[in-house]
Amino acid sequence: MFGDLVDKFDDIFKKLRGAGKLSQKNIRDALREVRRALLEADVNYKVVKNFINDVEQSAIGEKVLRSIEPGQQVIKIVHNKLVAFLGEKAEPLAPIDKSPxxxxxxxxxxxxxxxxxxxxxxxxxxxxxxxxxxxxxxxxxxxxxxxxxxxxxxxxxxxxxxxxxxxxxxxxxxxxxxxxxxxxxxxxxxxxxxxxxxxxxxxxxxxxxxxxxxxxxxxxxxxxxxxxxxxxxxxxxxxxxxxxxxxxxxxxxxxxxxxxxxxxxxxxxxxxxxxxxxxxxxxxPDRMASRILGMGDVVTLVEKAQSVVDEKQAEELAERIRKNAFTLEDFYDQMQQLKKMGPLESLLGMIPGMGKALKGIQIDERGLVRVEAIIQSMTPQERQNPMIIDGSRKKRIATGSGNSVQHVNNLLKQFSAMRKMIKNVSKFKFKDMPKGSFPFQV
Ligand SMILES: Nc1nc2c(ncn2[C@@H]2O[C@H](COP(=O)(O)OP(=O)(O)O)[C@@H](O)[C@H]2O)c(=O)[nH]1
Ligand SMILES: [Mg+2]
CATH class of the missing domain: 3.40.50.300 (P-loop containing nucleotide triphosphate hydrolases)
Structure with missing residues (x-):
């Protein structure tokens, strides 16, 4: 969601951050671009006008020009104003507390x-x-x-x-x-x-x-x-x-x-x-503003995960990852959990920086179905230890799941890349994944 708008804000903010010092002029320029981005996103023109005025007032009022990291301060002002325009705080649905x-x-x-x-x-x-x-x-x-x-x-x-x-x-x-x-x-x-x-x-x-x-x-x-x-x-x-x-x-x-x-x-x-x-x-409002400004939405993501992930299971998994014992079996379980969380694309869009990384990558949920079928055709030993999957086993798995050996190979390659990646989550870079592989298109 908000794809174009997110990209535009990204560019505007990059320029602001790049500017060593902020002048009234580059704030003006940035705000002009913010204005254009909002109008192009079909935001009501009166709302845009008020918004820009508000941001400008605050920017001047807060003496942005003399602060240490002026670019970030402007971003924060834009963020705060956006939150205010979106309604400031979340208003939950009426509680389900009487019958009915x-x-x-x-x-x-x-x-x-x-x-x-x-x-x-x-x-x-x-x-x-x-x-x-x-x-x-x-x-x-x-x-x-x-x-x-x-x-x-x-x-x-x-x-x-x-x-x-x-x-x-x-x-x-x-x-x-x-x-x-x-x-x-x-x-x-x-x-x-x-x-x-x-x-x-x-x-x-x-x-x-x-x-x-x-x-x-x-x-x-x-x-x-x-x-x-x-x-x-x-x-x-x-x-x-x-x-x-x-x-x-x-x-x-x-x-x-x-x-x-x-x-x-x-x-x-x-x-x-x-x-x-x-x-x-x-x-x-605050999370939506972060999402619109391209800062991702980790909080929502975490909340979503918590609603479906069995905590004990998650802990066990974390332990296995620490021990580097993550198997195809675990991978399969993770996929099941993921499926419960909703469409993959919307989940991934919430991870900071992922919006751009995913651009142009088609998420093929059918690819997941194939992965499932392949894993289902493996024996428990094979799932625990993919190393033993040799040529003849690959052939059997491919036939059993209605796929080609190439598909099985792809999955194994991606699984091994994923294992490396989770072993070192902090160093994980999207570009390190095998080309065109995300998420597990085999
Ligand atoms: N992509 C997408 N489609 C939706 C969403 N909500 C509803 N739809 C689709 O919009 C169409 C109309 O939805 P429906 O609930 O029948 O609308 P109603 O006439 O207001 O009851 C259906 O094809 C839904 O699947 C949504 O959040 N995203
Ligand atoms: Mg209806």
Whole structure:
């Protein structure tokens, strides 16, 4: 996400750092470039104007010119201002603390409401809460079916009624949830192609009847300024409690993310970063700012890892790495953990400096499937000690996994490179990996 913007900031900051001394002129020049980068990222022009003014004021106020590392100080000011524009501190979703807590999702068709409903249900389940997904989109025949499929995939229950008004469905759903002790009710309401009065009235009616704890607008970040206008209109009519920004994994230029809070005053609470149900993140202004400015986002990465990695297992693994006993078996386990964390591309993008390193490298998740198949075709001894894999064993593994010997060779080569790399993580450089190999494309 934010690909172009990150690159541009990178260049701007590089120039600033390179300048031995900062003058008013090179600050001005840098800010002019920041301004252009933001506009090109489709950030609302009024927001850009305020932003640049604010940064300039602070830069002058803080006597940047006399500080020791002036470039870094400017970067910090830009960072702080960006955090402020994004909302200063994280605003979490309403806690799931009564039976039932109610989240109501609204937004236009195709913005990602139903997908988000599934993601929120999955998140609730991971916290040992019992969610109920309510199909209140009665206009699209496939909508109920879509929700059913989603529900089945995460083993969450669906509530739907035939031939009822959406508001009636919602009211009945809440009663059902109360009787059956659900912790969280997620209302997946109907969208429209455009905002219209009928939609607003319907949403207003549901809101008045059920008084949701969370009324979230689901906005597609790919629509840029339209998402900002949409948020403005929904917020003024429905008094939203928050915005869920979706499809931030795509080519979105980030404009919507940066503008929504500043224009509407409504907090962004969660962001959707992929079609997979695990691709959901809380919105943290400071981390988002770091990500936009290309400083990576280690905190989110660590948090993500913690939510899926078994701690004891991780400790054992660390021990094995120390002893240089990392095997293909461990490698396989790691891949399974990684898969649980969500799309690889979005994970890697969070590692500082990785955004650029990955540029142009196609991440082929199918490559991972092949790697899995190859490892599965090995005997336990072979996984423990790949050294014993000779020509005839390679042939057997290749046939067993439906691959060529070349594929097996590639995997072994990469595994050995990876072993070297983790042995000395601090010295690891991307360019040291065998050419075109990341991540394990065989
Ligand atoms: N890339 C990407 N696709 C998404 C995301 N959220 C939803 N989608 C896709 O967008 C399309 C519309 O989503 P859906 O949940 O049906 O939207 P709804 O009409 O608002 O319920 C589907 O193809 C989803 O898979 C996201 O965060 N990233
Ligand atoms: Mg839907």
């Amino acid at each position: 807590t109610i989240y109501m999702l609204c937004g236009l068709q195709g913005s990602g409401k139903t997908t988000l409903a599934g993601k929120l249900a999955l998140q609730a389940k991971r916290k040992n809460k019992k969610p109920l997904l309510v199909a209140a989109d009665i206009y699209r025949p496939a909508a109920v079916e879509q929700l059913k499929v989603l529900g089945r995939s995460i083993d969450a229950e669906i509530f739907h009624l035939n031939k009822k008004k959406p508001s009636e469905i919602c009211v009945e759903a809440i009663k059902y949830a109360e009787r059956n002790f659900y912790d969280l009710v997620i209302l997946d309401t109907a969208g429209r192609l455009h905002i219209d009065e009928a939609l607003m009235r319907e949403l207003d009616e549901i809101k008045a009847l059920i008084k949701p704890d969370e009324l979230l607008l689901v906005a597609d970040s790919m629509t840029g300024q339209d998402a900002v206008n949409l948020a403005e209109q929904f917020h003024s009519r429905l008094n939203l409690t928050g915005v869920a920004l979706t499809k931030l994994d795509g080519d979105a230029r980030g404009g919507a993310a940066i503008s929504i809070r500043a224009v509407t005053g409504c907090p962004i609470k969660v962001v959707s970063i992929g079609e997979k149900l695990s691709a959901l993140e809380s919105f943290h």
